[in-house]
Amino acid sequence: MLEIIGLGCVRGERRLFGNVSFTLEPGGLIWIQGGNGSGKTTLLRTLCGLTQAMAGEVRWRGEPIQAWGEDYRRELTYIAHANGLKEELSAQENLLVAARLARQPVSRVEIGGALQDMGLAGREHLPVKFLSQGQRRRAALARLTLAQPRPLWLLDEPFNALDTHAVAGVRQIMEGHLARGGMIALTSHQDVGVQATDTQTLRLDG
Amino acid sequence: MIRTLGHIVARDVLLAMRRRADVATTLFFFVIVASLFPLGVGPEPKLLRAMAPGILWVAALLASMLSLGRLFDADYADGSLEQLMLAPEPLALVVIGKVVAHWLISGLPLVLIAPVIALQFDLPAGSLGTLLLALLLGTPLLSLIGAIGAALTVGVRGGGVLVSLLVLPLYVPVLIFGAGAVDASATGMDASGHLSILGALLLLGMVLAPWATAAALRISLE
Numbered sequence: 090m091l092e093i094i095g096l097g098c099v100r101g102e103r104r105l106f107g108n109v110s111f112t113l114e115p116g117g118l119i120w121i122q123g124g125n126g127s128g129k130t131t132l133l134r135t136l137c138g139l140t141q142a143m144a145g146e147v148r149w150r151g152e153p154i155q156a157w158g159e160d161y162r163r164e165l166t167y168i169a170h171a172n173g174l175k176e177e178l179s180a181q182e183n184l185l186v187a188a189r190l191a192r193q194p195v196s197r198v199e200i201g202g203a204l205q206d207m208g209l210a211g212r213e214h215l216p217v218k219f220l221s222q223g224q225r226r227r228a229a230l231a232r233l234t235l236a237q238p239r240p241l242w243l244l245d246e247p248f249n250a251l252d253t254h255a256v257a258g259v260r261q262i263m264e265g266h267l268a269r270g271g272m273i274a275l276t277s278h279q280d281v282g283v284q285a286t287d288t289q290t291l292r293l294d295g
Numbered sequence: 296m297i298r299t300l301g302h303i304v305a306r307d308v309l310l311a312m313r314r315r316a317d318v319a320t321t322l323f324f325f326v327i328v329a330s331l332f333p334l335g336v337g338p339e340p341k342l343l344r345a346m347a348p349g350i351l352w353v354a355a356l357l358a359s360m361l362s363l364g365r366l367f368d369a370d371y372a373d374g375s376l377e378q379l380m381l382a383p384e385p386l387a388l389v390v391i392g393k394v395v396a397h398w399l400i401s402g403l404p405l406v407l408i409a410p411v412i413a414l415q416f417d418l419p420a421g422s423l424g425t426l427l428l429a430l431l432l433g434t435p436l437l438s439l440i441g442a443i444g445a446a447l448t449v450g451v452r453g454g455g456v457l458v459s460l461l462v463l464p465l466y467v468p469v470l471i472f473g474a475g476a477v478d479a480s481a482t483g484m485d486a487s488g489h490l491s492i493l494g495a496l497l498l499l500g501m502v503l504a505p506w507a508t509a510a511a512l513r514i515s516l517e
Contacts (some may be wrong), residue, residue: 163383192299293311
């Protein structure tokens with residue numbers, strides 16, 4: 090369970106948001122909304138522990154994430170706005186490196202399957218620099234299929250650059266994760282459309 | 296933990312193998328800078344012999360600095376640095392992995408080619424071993440110190456110049472004792488004192504630099 094209590098963030102001299110509170114239960118999804126520059130990415134980074142909050146606290150399973158230390162990072166998967174793919178490596182190599190660094194034991198067969206799910210079959214061995222923006226996003230999101238044991242998914246604009254077919258695929262993966270008791274916090278400018286028992290929305294404007 | 300370290304080193308070495316031009320640039324820079332001096336100051340054997348240790352070390356310093364920009368900047372630009380920071384390991388471990396890879400890619404080739412370059416300065420054969428040893432101790436230290444500067448300037452525009460201003464003063468002890476060791480052995484003195492200090496500095500760097508770099512990365516990516 091993820092608890093956000095009175096979270097406030099400052100970027101430079103500017104107050105981005107203050108007093109944000111919500112609780113994410115297993116199977117729950119929160120859709121973080123807001124205009125450009127309203128602090129959606131900063132909020133997600135704060136939930137990861139990459140950015141320090143100016144006020145408030147992020148608690149995971151009842152403990153502040155600072156107390157969890159490195160173990161907290163074992164509980165989450167963060168797909169940032171940038172895809173985090175190395176252009177010189179193929180999609181398969183990228184996923185293998187990412188999984189190893191995240192300490193997720195996966196086989197090449199599983200990676201192949203994840204890429205196939207995202208419609209990248211036949212392009213697994215192509216260096217990422219030859220892929221289109223949408224295909225790169227698909228390759229980055231293929232990490233989700235491999236990250237199923239991680240309960241908390243933090244997704245920054247997951248549907249960016251994706252076509253409708255891929256969006257439907259990602260929705261399906263997210264629904265599967267929620268059904269298994271996972272938690273998702275995501276930002277999106279387009280409709281999330283994920284069927285979940287517990288869906289919250291949070292507006293950061295103002 | 297050790298496996299993650301290996302994975303990070305393997306990742307960076309694999310990336311360097313896919314971008315061989317970058318590795319070659321550092322090496323050629325070192326060779327060319329060191330070769331320009333004999334052309335510039337004239338073929339006076341005594342003068343060249345006296346200048347050789349200093350020139351080789353300054354060239355190594357500059358070559359090592361040239362490659363610092365690639366240490367974190369590319370990973371920062373494509374978002375993979377963020378992912379590295381989210382690895383369930385201490386950030387200092389990630390830094391150690393990247394520094395080891397940086398040394399393997401840009402330091403080790405210099406160490407191996409330096410004795411060949413030293414020949415054109417007519418450095419006595421006996422001091423080639425000392426040169427090799429001094430570079431072997433000194434170049435990892437250059438990577439370690441450089442990583443702090445590179446981490447502080449991640450994502451800063453024109454960071455390359457800033458890195459030189461930050462890092463070059465810190466390179467001075469390495470230069471003094473590195474060149475001093477080769478100088479001592481070339482003039483027939485005992486170089487072990489210089490080498491011991493270089494070794495001690497390396498140990499100090501290995502302990503402190505990864506933590507400093509990790510702290511700098513956290514500040515830069517905040």
